[in-house]
Amino acid sequence: MNIETPVWRQVRAAIVAQIAAGEFPPGTPLPAERALAERFSCAIGTIRRATDGLVAEGVLSRQQGRGTFVAQHTPERLFRFFHLRRPDGAAELPRTEFLDFAERRADRTQAAALGLELDAPLLRARHLQHLGGRPAMLEKLWLPATLFPGLDGARFAGRPGTVYDLYQREFGISVTRIDEQLRAAIPPARVASRLGLRVGEPALFIQRVAHAVDGKPVELRLAWADTRDLAYFNSRA
Amino acid sequence: MNIETPVWRQVRAAIVAQIAAGEFPPGTPLPAERALAERFSCAIGTIRRATDGLVAEGVLSRQQGRGTFVAQHTPERLFRFFHLRRPDGAAELPRTEFLDFAERRADRTQAAALGLELDAPLLRARHLQHLGGRPAMLEKLWLPATLFPGLDGARFAGRPGTVYDLYQREFGISVTRIDEQLRAAIPPARVASRLGLRVGEPALFIQRVAHAVDGKPVELRLAWADTRDLAYFNSRA
DNA sequence: CCCAATTTGTTCGTATGTATA
DNA sequence: TTATACATACGAACAAATTGG
Numbered sequence: 001m002n003i004e005t006p007v008w009r010q011v012r013a014a015i016v017a018q019i020a021a022g023e024f025p026p027g028t029p030l031p032a033e034r035a036l037a038e039r040f041s042c043a044i045g046t047i048r049r050a051t052d053g054l055v056a057e058g059v060l061s062r063q064q065g066r067g068t069f070v071a072q073h074t075p076e077r078l079f080r081f082f083h084l085r086r087p088d089g090a091a092e093l094p095r096t097e098f099l100d101f102a103e104r105r106a107d108r109t110q111a112a113a114l115g116l117e118l119d120a121p122l123l124r125a126r127h128l129q130h131l132g133g134r135p136a137m138l139e140k141l142w143l144p145a146t147l148f149p150g151l152d153g154a155r156f157a158g159r160p161g162t163v164y165d166l167y168q169r170e171f172g173i174s175v176t177r178i179d180e181q182l183r184a185a186i187p188p189a190r191v192a193s194r195l196g197l198r199v200g201e202p203a204l205f206i207q208r209v210a211h212a213v214d215g216k217p218v219e220l221r222l223a224w225a226d227t228r229d230l231a232y233f234n235s236r237a
Numbered sequence: 238m239n240i241e242t243p244v245w246r247q248v249r250a251a252i253v254a255q256i257a258a259g260e261f262p263p264g265t266p267l268p269a270e271r272a273l274a275e276r277f278s279c280a281i282g283t284i285r286r287a288t289d290g291l292v293a294e295g296v297l298s299r300q301q302g303r304g305t306f307v308a309q310h311t312p313e314r315l316f317r318f319f320h321l322r323r324p325d326g327a328a329e330l331p332r333t334e335f336l337d338f339a340e341r342r343a344d345r346t347q348a349a350a351l352g353l354e355l356d357a358p359l360l361r362a363r364h365l366q367h368l369g370g371r372p373a374m375l376e377k378l379w380l381p382a383t384l385f386p387g388l389d390g391a392r393f394a395g396r397p398g399t400v401y402d403l404y405q406r407e408f409g410i411s412v413t414r415i416d417e418q419l420r421a422a423i424p425p426a427r428v429a430s431r432l433g434l435r436v437g438e439p440a441l442f443i444q445r446v447a448h449a450v451d452g453k454p455v456e457l458r459l460a461w462a463d464t465r466d467l468a469y470f471n472s473r474a
Numbered sequence: 475c476c477c478a479a480t481t482t483g484t485t486c487g488t489a490t491g492t493a494t495a
Numbered sequence: 496t497t498a499t500a501c502a503t504a505c506g507a508a509c510a511a512a513t514t515g516g
Contacts, residue, residue, distance in 0.1 A: 004491095006503060032481060043505045048482090056293070057474050064482045065512030080473060087418065181324065181468035184421035184439040202421040202439030207468075227420035231444075234471055236317060237294045237414040241510095243484060269500060280486045285501090301501045302493030 011040050011050035019059070019070055020214040022172035029067035030060070059176055059213060071174075073165045081164070081178055081210075083232045084129075084136060084225055092131055096162075099126040101153030103145065110142055113209050113220045121145035125156055128194060137225040138194050147173060147218055164210075173218050177211040182232065187224045195226045204232060248277050248287035256296070256307055257451040259409035266304035267297070296413055296450060308411075310402045318401070318415055318447075320469045321366075321373060321462055329368055333399075336363040338390030340382070347379055350446050350457045358382035362393055365431060373467055375431050376460040384410060384455055401447075410455050414448040419469065424461045432463040441469060 015036075018024055031039065036047045051068060054060040058077060062068045071077060079091055086092070106120040114120075122142045129137040141163070143151070148171050159166040167173040183205045186192075192199060203224045210219040225232065252273075255261055267273065267288075274281045288305060291297040295314060299305045308314060316328055323329070343357040351357075359379045366374040378400070380388070385408050396403040404410040420442045423429075429436060440461045447456040462469065 008503080029481095034481085045506080046504060049503085062482065063512085065480075065514080067481060067513095083471075177472070177474040180471045180473075182419060182441065182471065183464035183468050184441040184462075185464070186439060200437065202423060204419065204421040204441075225421075227422070231418035231420050234320075234417045234419065235414070236417075245484080266500095271500085282487085283485060286484085299501065300494085302495080302499075304494095304500060 007040075007042050008046050008049040011036070011042065011047060012053065014040070015050065015054065016059070016213055019174065020172075020212065024070045025172065026070045026072040026168050026174060029069050032067065057176060059174070073162055073168055073175075078162055078164070081175070083234060084131065084230050085233050086132070086229065087231055089233065094129040094131050094136065097128040097130060097135075098157040099128060101125045101156050104142070106142075110220055114142070114144055114217045116144055123148060123151055125153075131230060134229075135195050135226070136230055137223050138191055139221055139223040142220040144218065147171065167218065174213050175210045175218065176213050177215070179209050179211070181207045183207075191224045195224065197226060197228075201228075203227065206232075244277070244279050245283050245286040248273070248279065248284060249290065251277070252287065252291070253296070253450055256411070257449065261307045262409065263307045263309040263405050263411060266306050269304065294413060296411070310399055310405055310412075315399055315401070318412070320471060321368065321467050322470050323369070323466065324468055326470065331366040331368050331373065334365040334367060334372075335394040336365060338362045338393050341379070343379075347457055351379070351381055351454045353381055360385060360388055362390075368467060371466075372432050372463070374460050374462040375428055376458055379457040381455065384408065404455065411450050412447045412455065413450050414452070416446050416448070418444045420444075428461045432461065434463060434465075438465075440464065443469075 015030070024030060030036065033044050033047045037044045040047070051060055051062070055062055058071055058080060060068055061071045078093070082094065084094070102124050104122045104124045106114065106116050106118060106122050108118060110116075110122065111118050111120060123145050125141045127139055128135050129139065148167075151171070155170070156166070164175045167175060184202050185205045186200060187195070187197065187203045187205070189199060191203070192201065195203060197203060204227045206223040206225060208219075208221040208223070209217050210221065212218045252267070261267060268276065270281050270284045273284045277284070288297055288299070292299055295308055295317060297305055298308045315330070319331065321331070339361050341359045341361045343351065343353050343355060343359050345355060347353075347359065348355050348357060360382050362378045364376055365372050366376065385404070388408070392407070393403070401412045404412060421439050422442045423437060424432070424434065424440045424442070426436060428440070429438065432440060434440060441464045443460040443462060445458040445460070446454050447458065449455045
C-alpha cells in the first residue's frame with residue numbers, strides 16, 4: 001500500500017475481506033449504498049466506484065430497486081468457467097458423474113500450484129462430465145483439506161448443484177478467477193477408454209488453478225477433454 | 238436502442254464510431270475530457286463513464302497529466318491475444334517467419350466465419366511463429382480483401398511489427414476482440430514436419446476470428462501449435 | 475390497483491490532488 | 496513556474512425498478 005491509498009480501494013478491499021470472511025453469504029444483499037457510505041464515511045459515488053469492479057468481475061450483482069447482492073454460482077455464471085461446447089457454440093450444462101473421493105498428501109507440484117507445504121493434506125475427487133449424453137471430460141480435483149473441513153465423498157457426491165456451488169454454499173469459498181494451461185496430448189489408456197477414445201487418439205489436457213475472492217488458490221484441477229465433437233471456447237476483449 | 242438510451246452509452250458509441258472511422262488514429266490523443274463534455278453537452282463525469290469501459294477493454298489508454306489515447310498494438314498489448322507460453326508462464330515475444338501470401342475466394346466456412354458472401358475475395362497468408370528459437374505455431378490467415386486494399390505479399394512480409402499492428406497502422410483496423418475454439422488433433426504430415434512433430438503426434442488446433450472496434454469480423458485464423466514444451470494460457474476473472 | 479418507501483441508475487456540477495509538458 | 500489533463504472525492508437531484516402495504 002502507498003502512503004495514500006484511494007478511499008475507493010480501501011472500501012473495495014474491506015468489502016472483499018468481509019465477503020471472503022463469510023459475513024455476507026452468497027445471495028445476500030450488501031447494505032444499501034447510503035448505509036455503506038455512512039459506515040465508511042465517504043460519498044455514495046465512492047461506494048459505487050469501489051463496487052463497480054466487483055460487479056464487472058461477477059463477485060457482486062446489482063439490481064435496480066432491489067439492492068446489491070453477493071453473486072451465486074448460477075448456471076449462467078458457471079459458463080464463465082466452463083468452456084467446453086459444441087462447435088456451434090450452443091451452451092449446454094454438463095451432467096456430472098461422480099467417480100471417487102479420497103484423502104491425499106500434496107506432492108511437489110500440487111503444493112506449488114496451491115501455495116501449500118509439501119505433504120499438506122489434500123482432498124482428491126474424480127468425476128466425468130457428460131455433454132449431449134456422451135462422456136466429454138474426465139476431471140481430477142485437489143483441494144486443500146484445511147479449507148474444506150468435514151468434506152467427504154458422500155457430501156461431495158450428494159451435492160445438489162455444481163462443485164463451485166458446493167464450495168460457496170458449504171464452505172464460504174467463492175471462486176472468482178481461474179488460471180488455465182492447455183495442451184494437446186495422448187491420454188493414458190485408462191483415460192482414453194473413459195472418454196471412448198481409441199488408443200493413440202489425442203485429447204485436450206487442461207490444468208486449472210481456481211482462486212477465491214481474496215486471490216488465494218483453492219483448487220487444482222487436471223482434466224482430459226474429448227475434442228472430436230466439442231471445442232474449448234475462449235473469447236477475449 | 239431504447240426510447241431512452243443513457244447519455245453515456247450514446248457518447249461511448251459516438252467515440253467508438255469515430256475511432257472505427259479512423260478519425261482518431263491509434264496513438265493519438267482524444268480531445269480532453271472537458272472538451273468532450275462540451276462537444277457532447279454533458280458533464281465530465283458522463284464522459285468518464287463512457288470511456289471507462291473502453292479503457293477496461295484496452296481500446297483507450299488514459300495517462301494522468303497527458304491525456305486519453307487510442308491504444309496501439311504494443312508488444313504488451315499483443316499478449317492479450319497471444320496465449321502460447323512456456324509452462325513457467327514467462328511471456329516471450331514470438332519471432333514470425335513469413336511463408337507465403339495469395340489471393341483466394343471464400344468457401345462456405347470462411348464466408349460464414351467472416352460474415353461475407355460465398356466467393357468473396359480473400360487474402361491468405363501463412364507464417365510460422367517461433368518461440369525460444371524453435372517453431373511453435375503454424376498459422377494460416379484469411380482477410381476480407383475489401384478491408385485491406387492494396388495489401389500484397391511484399392507489404393505483409395515487410396511490415397515492421399506484428400500483424401495486428403499492420404492492420405491498425407496501414408488500414409485503420411483495430412482488433413479489439415477475438416473468439417477462439419481449441420481442439421486437440423493430429424496435424425497433417427506437412428504441418429507436423431514444419432513443427433518438428435513425429436507422425437501421429439498431437440498438436441493444439443486453434444480457430445480464431447478477430448473483430449474490430451465496431452464488432453465486425455476482420456480476420457479468420459487457423460493455427461497448429463506444438464504444445465510439447467509450450468502451453469496455451471487462459472485466465473478468467 | 476395504487477401508493478409510498480426503498481434502492482440502484484443516471485446525470486449534473488464542483489473542488490482538490492497529482493502527473494505531465 | 497505555469498498550464499493542462501486526468502484521478503479522486505463530494506454532494507445533490509431526479510429517474511426507474513422493486514417491494515410491501
